[in-house]
Amino acid sequence: MKRIGVLTSGGDSPGMNAAIRAVVRKSMFHELEVFGIYHGYQGLMNNNIKELDLGSVGDIIHRGGTILGTARSEEFKTDEGQLKAVENLKQHGIDGLVVIGGDGSFRGAEKLSQKGIAAIGVPGTIDNDIPCTDYTIGFDTALNTVIEAIDKIRDTATSHERTFVIEVMGRDAGDLALYSGLADGAETILIPEVEYSIDDVVNRLQRGFERGKKHSIIVVAEGSSGGLKIGEEITEKTGLECRVTVLGHIQRGGSPTAADRVLASRLGSFAVELLLQGEKGKMVGIQNNSLVATPISEALAQKHFVDLSIYKLAKELSI
Template sequence: MKTIGVLTSGGDAPGMNAAIRGVIRTGIYNNMRMMGVKHGFNGLITGDIDDMDISSVSDIIQRGGTILRTARCDEFKTEEGQKKAINVLEVFNIDGLIILGGDGSLRGAKALSDKGIPTIGVPCTIDNDLGYTDYSIGFYTAVETVVDAISKIRDTSYSHGRSNIVEVMGRHCGDIALYSGLAGGVESILLPEVPFDIDSICKKVIQGKNRGKLHNIIVLAEGVSNAYDVAKQILDKTGIETRVTVLGHIQRGGSPVPFDRILASEMGKMAVELLMEDKSGRALGVKCNDIFDMDISEALEVEKQFDVNRYNTAKILSI
């Protein structure tokens, strides 16, 4: 292993830059040539690749986004696209590739590994929807962003005596809503994993108002329902004005929290070391605070388990 490439793919996540830094500096420390692939698998197909040195990753550990940029690439999903990518890797003499991203990115890493290209997948997604790992890089930063927004919304909600719905990302996985709702002390958390009853939500809103509560905050994962429809139903059933705040892509940005920086740094280092050990088709993860690697095919087959205990804790404490 003389030359290693690194790319970021799919949605960006806070901590990707810290992982890139971990990869590049570990490789240089071990006297390897390091190369950065820009714009994800698109850049791999088109040859948008540059050498990287220590200075290339200076002053980025605290930055959100990804200095390598990212994109989704339908062409890479085809056999022809993958052949182009492999040809580019051969032209640039890249011996191994480290891929940072979510489910789709890991599937891309698997496709290359199946064709003989040494690859390592590093989980970077704010959704935390990969079942094989406790946490993915960027998740805790996204939760921090949402909790900060909830605190600000509570101030104005209290002032006006309103109910507020905060829509967060999570089309199929409600972890952002669950963790931020529990940490933010909200009254209701609506998740794709749990069917919700609008009458129960309205009852809680009314009971809160009757005991003198001047605000009510509901966190809703985007995969559950249309937030504006839910707000209208609450207004129609309770007469209480209900506003909607859609946080959107603000959840992907911002400086990564220390947990994400540390996790990304350690995973970046370990990814390089695995390639140096001639290992391929591995996905990194974290369980009980220990970083591990497993077969990427097996990792992708692990279904995400909903944390019922944490949900029940939030439900009990929101009475």
């Protein structure tokens, strides 16, 4: 293997730049040439490929987003689009590809591996919804962004003695809501993995008011029900003035935390090591602080499960 390509795909996440940096510098340490593919799989099909050097990734480890850009591509999902991508890689003499992204990005990497391109997936998504790894790049940073926002909202909730509903990202996975809710002492946490009863939410609020509590925080994952709906239901059933905050894309941005920078550096470097060992069609991850490699097909066949023991703990501590 003499040339490696790297791309970012799907939703951006803090720490992607640190992973790109690791791929480039690890490759150059082993005297490999590195090419950046700009704007994900769409850029790969458009032949938007440029050689990178040490200077290309200088001063980016602390920056959010991705210097390579990202895009979603319907065309790449077709066999014709994938063959076009393979042809462009071969024209540049690229033998291996590191794909940084989520499950959709991994499906693309698996397709390229089946078509003769050695591809390795690096999990980068704030939702932390990729199986076979304890954490994904960007989750810790997004979590801290959410916690900081809730801390500030709690100040005004206390001052005005109101109930606040805060919606965080997590269409299919409730990790952001769960961890931030526990860390911020939320009275109720609603996640897609656990069915909820609005009557239970209301009863918990009322028990708090009966013991003299003047404000409440409810954290809702977007895939559970949606903050606006929960807020309306609470007001309808209790008559309480309820404020709803949807954090939205603020959760994706910002300088990555130390944890995400270290994780991205380890995973990006490990991906290059796997390519040098002749591996393909695998994803890198971390389990119990050890680096692991799992066939992408195996990872995609599994489902991410939230840690329900943390959900149970959060519920017990919010009595």
